[in-house]
Structure formats: structure tokens, C-alpha cells
Amino acid sequence: MTFYTRHAIKDILENRFLNAVTIITIALSVLIISAFGLFFLNAQDMFNAWKKGVRIMVYLVPETSEAQRLDTHDRLRTIAGIRHIRFISKDDALNLMRERMRRQRSLLDNLRENPLPDAFEVTLLTDADAPEKIEFLAQRIEGLSSVAEVEYGQQWIERFAYFFNLFTLAGYGMGAMFFTATVFIAANTIRLMLYSRREEIHIMRLVGATDNFIRIPFYLEGLIQGFSGGLIGLLVLYGIFSALGSRFEQTLSVEMVTIRFFSVGICAAIVACGMATSLLGCVFSLKQFLKA
Amino acid sequence: MTSMTDKSALIRMFHVHKRYGAKQALVDATVDVAKNEFLFISGPSGAGKSTLLKLLYLAEPASEGQILVDGMNLSRIPRHRIPLLRRKFGIIFQDYKLISTRTVYENVALVLEARGKKRSLIEKKVKSMLRVVGMEDRLTAYPPSLSGGEQQRVAVARAVAGDPKIILADEPTGSLDDESAAIIFQLLNRFHSHGATVVVATHDKSLIKNASGRVLQIRQGRLEMPPDI
Numbered sequence: 001m002t003f004y005t006r007h008a009i010k011d012i013l014e015n016r017f018l019n020a021v022t023i024i025t026i027a028l029s030v031l032i033i034s035a036f037g038l039f040f041l042n043a044q045d046m047f048n049a050w051k052k053g054v055r056i057m058v059y060l061v062p063e064t065s066e067a068q069r070l071d072t073h074d075r076l077r078t079i080a081g082i083r084h085i086r087f088i089s090k091d092d093a094l095n096l097m098r099e100r101m102r103r104q105r106s107l108l109d110n111l112r113e114n115p116l117p118d119a120f121e122v123t124l125l126t127d128a129d130a131p132e133k134i135e136f137l138a139q140r141i142e143g144l145s146s147v148a149e150v151e152y153g154q155q156w157i158e159r160f161a162y163f164f165n166l167f168t169l170a171g172y173g174m175g176a177m178f179f180t181a182t183v184f185i186a187a188n189t190i191r192l193m194l195y196s197r198r199e200e201i202h203i204m205r206l207v208g209a210t211d212n213f214i215r216i217p218f219y220l221e222g223l224i225q226g227f228s229g230g231l232i233g234l235l236v237l238y239g240i241f242s243a244l245g246s247r248f249e250q251t252l253s254v255e256m257v258t259i260r261f262f263s264v265g266i267c268a269a270i271v272a273c274g275m276a277t278s279l280l281g282c283v284f285s286l287k288q289f290l291k292a
Numbered sequence: 293m294t295s296m297t298d299k300s301a302l303i304r305m306f307h308v309h310k311r312y313g314a315k316q317a318l319v320d321a322t323v324d325v326a327k328n329e330f331l332f333i334s335g336p337s338g339a340g341k342s343t344l345l346k347l348l349y350l351a352e353p354a355s356e357g358q359i360l361v362d363g364m365n366l367s368r369i370p371r372h373r374i375p376l377l378r379r380k381f382g383i384i385f386q387d388y389k390l391i392s393t394r395t396v397y398e399n400v401a402l403v404l405e406a407r408g409k410k411r412s413l414i415e416k417k418v419k420s421m422l423r424v425v426g427m428e429d430r431l432t433a434y435p436p437s438l439s440g441g442e443q444q445r446v447a448v449a450r451a452v453a454g455d456p457k458i459i460l461a462d463e464p465t466g467s468l469d470d471e472s473a474a475i476i477f478q479l480l481n482r483f484h485s486h487g488a489t490v491v492v493a494t495h496d497k498s499l500i501k502n503a504s505g506r507v508l509q510i511r512q513g514r515l516e517m518p519p520d521i
């Protein structure tokens with residue numbers, strides 16, 4: 001093994017320019033895709049944190065009797081995905097309003113009759129992740145008797161979910177594109193290297209070298225390229241992240257959300273992906289070349 | 293010396309033809325080479341000597357006929373076993389075929405590395421072989437910086453380094469002065485006496501005169517049986 005490694009390293013040093021191009025390409029792909037992933041990861045964090053605070057206001061029809069209200073309460077309790085139910089009577093609601101709108105208090109005081117409905121404030125479980133689920137819950141609640149109206153940040157959630165999905169799709173598409181391009185470039189590097197050394201390879205075969213003997217240094221080269229490229233891409237991303245991350249946090253000023261980097265496991269997976277990419281390139285080129 | 297039906301033949305060619313496009317390079321060649329034989333293939337330039345050798349290590353496939361080498365039928369040999377066939381041979385190529393981007397040492401070491409030998413053993417063997425051909429002080433030189441004769445000597449060292457069963461030598465003394473040529477032949481004789489089978493292709497008649505061994509004449513792709521058989 002040391003023999004192959006020595007040869008692979010010697011090869012890389014001899015073809016510095018070609019290898020540098022491949023490593024930079026891999027690094028760039030890793031950087032771009034990972035940056036996307038990082039953004040996605042944090043956006044999802046934020047989305048979840050935000051949803052944690054998602055409440056569904058359930059307004060009851062006027063003149064709902066106590067019994068009906070309790071019945072509705074019980075029914076709400078049987079619905080899965082709900083964390084907490086709080087009853088807000090119309091008087092409580094009015095008091096709350098008075099407190100919030102101190103200046104217009106006189107306006108409210110002049111009301112002859114409380115115009116607000118009784119309501120339940122329903123807090124959702126955090127794992128009620130998908131926006132469709134929120135909508136589904138809302139629809140179910142709306143279907144209960146003596147419920148007049150259900151209100152939640154529907155539009156917001158839908159719009160956000162729409163962009164989120166679009167974003168995911170774009171991410172996958174871009175990832176696939178960069179992956180293909182990187183495999184292609186890695187394959188091309190190895191092919192150029194093979195081509196420049198075809199005489200050497202021919203001689204090696206004539207004196208009894210097996211295909212594997214010829215192949216293994218190239219595979220190792222691919223792995224080293226992928227590893228270096230992946231690591232460099234990730235380090236650059238971390239540099240950018242460290243520089244910009246704290247600033248973002250300040251701007252967002254959402255206390256619940258802290259911006260985070262990938263876990264060590266994901267970092268390892270990203271580097272492994274870099275290695276797999278260039279290895280795949282090697283496999284393609286060698287297959288094509290050694291067949292001849 | 294060797295009859296056509298000799299069971300101990302290490303190499304058997306049976307009605308072998310080789311065509312390069314329309315060019316008939318070898319016509320109906322039938323020959324046996326016994327174990328531990330020292331065989332010369334002699335003939336003028338373009339007669340087909342190199343072609344005959346190339347068929348043996350499958351640098352070229354035969355167009356027709358059967359070739360057996362140490363029990364391997366070359367027309368049936370699967371691709372992945374070709375390296376095993378080639379490792380039976382130590383080949384001195386007419387054009388040396390040294391790797392120009394590797395040092396003298398690395399060139400000779402290659403055949404041992406390809407056989408999966410240990411590094412310490414490789415070093416010992418390579419150095420001793422290069423000493424025998426008088427190239428031990430050029431270990432780190434690259435082939436293009438060597439003279440033709442020096443390259444040829446490295447090629448010889450590489451051919452014998454792997455302790456091959458069969459040594460194929462294509463004009464092994466073509467670029468050498470008489471003295472160096474004599475050293476190479478001493479070396480070939482030494483391996484022969486250690487049990488190797490040696491096949492030498494050459495157009496140099498003086499070489500043959502001074503050596504003992506069977507001589508096969510080839511002319512325009514046809515083997516001519518010497519009159520004593």
C-alpha cells in the first residue's frame with residue numbers, strides 16, 4: 001500500500017497544475033453546494049423555531065353556551081398535533097385589547113356591548129412540521145361545531161413553504177449539476193494524465209503489470225484530490241461562515257435562533273462526497289482507457 | 293535435438309500465421325521450444341523475428357494457428373490472465389521500452405513491483421542486476437540521458453530481474469560493442485545454465501557463430517528448417 005501511495009503522491013506532484021485544477025474544482029463545488037446546504041439548514045431551524053410559536057386562534061360563534069364550549073374544548077383535546085389549548089373568553093380578550101391599546105381606551109370604554117368572540121388559543125406541537133399539516137389541523141378545527149372561524153398565519157406559512165420547497169428543488173438541481181460537472185472534470189484530469197502516460201502504461205502492461213496495479217495509484221490520486229478539494233471547500237465555507245455568521249445573528253435579532261455550522265458528522269460526509277466524486281471520475285476514465 | 297512432438301516443450305507454435313492488414317509477417321510457423329533450450333531466431337531485417345516474439349507474449353494476437361506457452365493456450369487466455377503469461381517472460385525489447393520518466397532504478401524495480409515483491413528484496417535485486425550489467429552507478433539517471441548501449445544494458449537488467457522462466461531477447465546486443473555484447477551473452481548463458489529458456493532474435497550472424505544453441509532461420513515470414521533435421 002505504501003508503494004501505491006508513494007506513486008500516487010509522486011504523480012500528483014508531477015502533474016501539479018492538472019491536479020490543482022481538479023482540486024480547486026472540487027473545492028468550489030463543495031463550497032457552493034455546502035453553502036446552499038448550510039443556508040438551508042439554518043433556514044429550516046428558523047422555520048421550526050418560528051413554527052413553535054405558531055398559534056391557531058379558534059373563534060367561537062356568538063352565543064355559544066358553556067356546555068358547547070366545553071364540548072368543543074374536549075374535541076380539540078382529541079386532535080393530535082396540539083400541544084396546548086387555552087380558553088380566552090371575550091371579556092379577557094377585551095381586557096387584553098384595552099391593555100394593548102391604552103390610548104384608544106376611551107373608544108373601547110364606550111362600547112355598549114363586547115363585540116369580541118370567545119376563543120381558544122391552540123399551540124401546536126413542534127413536530128407538526130409541514131405547512132400542509134398546519135392547514136390540515138386548521139381545517140379539522142374549523143369543521144367542529146360552534147367554531148366560527150380559524151385564524152393562523154396561513155398565508156405566511158404557505159408562502160414560506162412554497163419558497164422553501166422551491167429552494168429545496170433548486171438545491172437538488174444545482175447539486176446534481178455541480179456533481180456531474182465535477183465528476184466530468186475529475187474524469188478529464190485523470191484521462192489527460194493517462195493519456196500523457198500511455199507509453200508508460202503500455203510498457204507496464206508488457207512487463208506483466210495487472211490492470212489493478214496500474215489503476216490503484218490513480219484511484220488513490222482521485223481520493224487524495226477529492227479529500228483535499230472537499231476539505232478546502234469546507235474550510236473556506238467555515239471561514240466565510242465565521243466572518244458573516246455573527247453579523248447575521250445580530251441582524252436577525254431573533255433570540256431563539258442561533259446560526260450554526262454543520263456537525264462534524266456532516267462535515268465528514270461532505271468530504272467523503274468529494275472523495276466519492278473524484279473517485280467516480282477515475283473509475284470512468286480508467287474503464288475507458290484500460291479497455292483499449 | 294528437439295522433435296516436434298516433444299512433450300516437454302515450453303513453447304509450441306502450431307501453423308501460426310500473422311498478418312498486418314494485407315502484409316504477411318509470419319507464414320505457417322510451427323516450432324517447439326524445449327524447456328531450458330537456447331534458441332536463436334536468425335534472419336534479415338523485416339523477416340518477422342520480432343513478430344514471432346510478439347506473438348508469444350501477446351503484444352499481438354496470432355491471425356491463425358495455436359500457440360501454447362507453459363501450458364497456456366494463448367488463443368483462449370482471458371484478458372485478466374495476460375499479465376500472468378507475461379510474467380513468465382523476461383523481455384529485452386528491440387527498442388528497449390524503458391520508461392523515460394522513471395529512473396534506471398525504477399525501471400528495473402517495476403517488474404518486481406508488478407509481481408508484488410517486498411521492497412527490501414526489490415532493492416537488493418535491482419542493485420545486483422544493475423551491477424551485473426555495469427550500470428550500478430547510474431541508478432538515478434533517466435533513460436533519455438543514457439547512450440543506446442547503456443539503455444540496452446538497463447533493458448537487459450530489467451528482463452532478468454524477475455527471474456523469468458523464459459528470456460526473449462530481440463536484438464539484445466544491437467547497440468553494443470563487442471565487449472558489452474559478450475557481457476550480455478555471458479549473462480544470458482548464466483540464466484540459461486540456471487534453468488531459463490532463452491530465445492534470441494538477431495540478424496547478427498557473428499553472434500550465432502560464437503554461441504552454442506539451436507538456430508532457426510526465418511526469411512520473409514517463413515521458418516526454414518536447418519538441413520540437419
Ligand SMILES: Nc1ncnc2c1ncn2[C@@H]1O[C@H](COP(=O)(O)OP(=O)(O)OP(=O)(O)O)[C@@H](O)[C@H]1O
Pocket residue numbers: 312315316317335336337338339340341342343344386495
Ligand atoms: N504493426 C505493424 N503493422 C504493419 N506491419 C508491420 C507491423 N509490425 C511489423 N510489420 C511488418 O512485418 C514484417 C516483419 O516485421 P518484424 O518487425 O517482425 O521484422 P524483424 O525480423 O524483427 O526485422 P528487424 O530485424 O528489422 O527487427 C515487416 O515487413 C514489417 O514491416
Ligand SMILES: [Mg+2]
Pocket residue numbers: 341342343386462
Ligand atoms: Mg525486429
